[in-house]
Amino acid sequence: MEALRKHTGLAVPLNMSNVDTDQIIPKQFLTRIERTGFGQFLFYNWRFDENGNKRPDFILNKPKYENASVLIAGENFGSGSSREHAPWSLLDYGFKIIIAPNFADIFYNNSFKNGLVPIEIDKDQVNDWLKQAEEGILNLTVDLEEKTITDVERDLKISFEMPEYRRQNIMNGWDEIALTLKVEDKISAYENSVL
């Protein structure tokens, strides 16, 4: 996993609640056995019509957001299935940061494991940024070291919270299995105690 400490990028607003993982990556693309190459299928049924043509009115298809790397969304983002293909497809498409009032548990967890950073912030601030990104241009700088997000145009800086160990994992790009294997003696001791 790549380490990530600071990121600046264009934000795209996805003004919907309960965006589920079936929408993020539809089931017909789950048969692949790789971790890579899922970006082309991201939000497939929203991005493309039955004939595979781009739907011009879907937000990600608007030229203005072409190079967006920050996704802003409504409540309970990533609900539904445990498929890690959801963060894989978001990352592969080019997203690094997702901002929402809250996330579904498994999606939140899966994202961190892959270096996609989900950030929970206050709903009013999310709505404000959704609006700004819809009407104008919104560039955000996320600083994980400082735990802040800066609205570049408006020079507005807000703080966010995130579990400390998750922040460390992301900032250092740690291999979690390697970390766990450092306490392998504890695992063995546990196994012996329940035998």
Added chain:
Amino acid sequence: MTKPKTIIEKVWDKHVVHTEEGRPDLIYIDLHLIHEVTSPQAFEGLRLKNRELRRPDLTYATMDHNVPTRNRGEIKDPIARLQVETLEKNCEEYGVELADINHPDQGIVHVIGPELGLTQPGKTIVCGDSHTSTHGAFGALAFGIGTSEVEHVFATQTLWQEKPKTLNVKVEGDLGTGVTAKDLILAIISKYTVNMGTGYIIEFTGQAIKDLTMEERMTVCNMSIEAGARAGLISPDEKTVEYLRGRKNVPKGEEFEKLAKEWLALKTDEDAVYDKTLTINAAEIEPQVTWGTNPGMGAPVSGATPAFSETEDKAALERALDYMGLEEKQPIKSIEIDHVFIGSCTNSRLSDLEKAAKIIEGKKVSDKVTAIVVPGSFSVKILAEEKGLDKVFKEAGFEWREAGCSMCLGMNEDIVPPGGRCASTSNRNFEGRQGNGARTHLVSPEMAAAAAVEGRFVDVRTY
């Protein structure tokens, strides 16, 4: 006196392997179930790092998501076929027991775990599948994980987990006649929304829960994830013990009796405190039908879709009704369907099929409806056939299939066509879930069976 504990805390505390400042608990995993869709990348990860699979003996595999439910041996899509073959190869290489497509123990992973007695009270159980919560019906702490965590469990048999908050969903009173476990859980999610349980593990308690059979309890716990909770469980009782007695992976004789005592002791202590409690009156619940695009968008069968004037989020309602091809304030009973799916890890067990069969016995599926029954496992299929249920379904005009996930998510060929409308006993009505452009209404097996005959939703209580 030690502090009274909930079952959630008891199971948790028993499994903590290691704690350190600033990190969640490292907990041990007793059973790791795997299937073809979410495991290949995890095996690949092990291979790339040259790591061992620590406990193949605590790992069990089946194929369910993408297997055909007719012409069994023939997966037409080469990419899907490769996925199934990859699981076979991986299980062989790493020494994991596999119930493959032709194995008598094959079935939906959440149906076979309990059937085989792999699922037991007090165990920590994970699977790369969100409906792992199903196993909570036995008083196990069972939850879905992503593929990175599958790899983590392969390599370490543990997971770093933040201790969850506890939510007591207390269901008092009795469910009315014709009102099922499915209606109960759908009604709870409609009332409290799809993120009522985020950050919590739910324990279902109360008289109505005690009265449920084990199979009905599985239906309730199965949909905990639809309430946003990572897991949902029910304290074990005599029913739990009797269900497990004599099953394949459960000890016999004295050892069983000893184990049974330990299981019963897991139940939540009388004065244990939950972080939150919600109380529901079972008697108020009617048969449910979802009308929208998440499981919280549901109504009683006597009701209607919401009015725009009464909603907080008009855009979301508009979007859902538009996708579903429905109007505001449209009576549920006026909704006509053209597909019926009886199956999935929510409602594909023997008792589900029996209840549906009872409704359709001697009747015919409406001309305009395509109806299929997909038993949850090979063993459910055999038992149902011994009871002649297959004949009842077939005579009524249902197709009788082989076990698998099938039309619950349509990864195989079983899909609802664009614009098609399905009364489904599964657990998710998301856009496109059962097929691109397909519309899903979640219901109980009884409601699905009655809808198959009538071609629209009817109240099974007066049917």
